[in-house]
Amino acid sequence: MNRPTGSGQGVGEPSEAARPPVPGQMLAGHRALVSGIGPGMGRDIALGLAAQGADIALLARSDRWVPSVAEEVRALGREALEIQGSVTSEEDCRAVAARLEQDFGGSLDILVNSAFHAGEHVRFEDADLSRWRRPLEVNYLGTLQLTQALLPLLRAASDRTGDARVVMVNTMSVQHIEAGAGSYAASKAALGAVTKTLAVELGEYGIRVNSVHPGYIWGDSVKIYFEWQAADRGPEVDWEDIYAERAQETALGYLPHSSEIAGSVVFLASPLARCVTGVAIPVNAGHWMPPSA
Secondary structure (H helix, E strand, C coil): CCCCCCCCCCCCCCCCCCCCCCCCCCCCCCEEEEECCCCCHHHHHHHHHHHCCCEEEEEECCCCCHHHHHHHHHHCCCCEEEEECCCCCHHHHHHHHHHHHHHCCCCCCEEEECCCCCCCCCCHHHCCHHHHHHHHHHHHHHHHHHHHHHHHHHHHHHHHHCCEEEEEECCHHHCCCCCCCHHHHHHHHHHHHHHHHHHHHHHHHCEEEEEEEECCCECHHHHHHHHHHHHHHCCCCCHHHHHHHHHHCCCCCCCCEHHHHHHHHHHHHCHHHCCCCCCEEEECCCCCCCCCC
16 A cells, blocks of 8 residues: 655654644534545545545545545644555554554544445346456445454544444435446445444444445536437437436436535434434435435
8 A cells, every 4th residue: 555645743743734723613622534526526524624624634545636635634733644545445444543643643533434336237138247346346346344353442532532434325225226327236235235334333432334325416527428328329318408307307407516515424323413323315406315213
């Protein structure tokens, strides 16, 4: 695992980035790790947590996006640690824990598991099942491997404050089933089941475990997907038509941006959700709703 330089300070040493928290910030004095840092969801979650006063460790397989997101975090007055590694590597996960032990004072208040693999969009009868292993390795086993490696730091935070939080970024695809999405949906469904198990088992340590389930996340990648769908249907259809069709399927009539979905993650990571654990929140503008209790 490569270890890029972050703030460079040791435990207890002053840093320009480690400024006093702004009064009223819900996460002032807290430290979080967000995996899967990229230009969309990972970035927006990191900035949402930082805006509420948290210092952020930014984890990604490559350093393509991490430096720019780190600068945005620092511009908000918070500390940013840049870490490169894969959740599928046990060695990398141990190295992440060691880095946080060194630079985050031996505890971690918030873990957001946002790293994911989209799988292949192919029907089961045509699938090479060996290629279904990769989304399982990332979305399920990798997420659990990172969580397990960081568990001692989460327990230390809970021992200190009485509350630590794990938030899984899951997907509506586990409830709203689509043909061809089996490799992705299966891996995320497994994660959804074990999230509740972790909520039960880790609750005794004061660690809350919850998940958010986005549907379509509006941004460049979804626009490109809609453009591809429109082209497949013929010249009389454009991407705005596809967007309108999908938006009409939601209760609110639009597709949320990743920055909006990040707000629900911040809520689950905040004291406002102090008594909430084991829940799966649909964050899809009402595209899918759970059945009534």
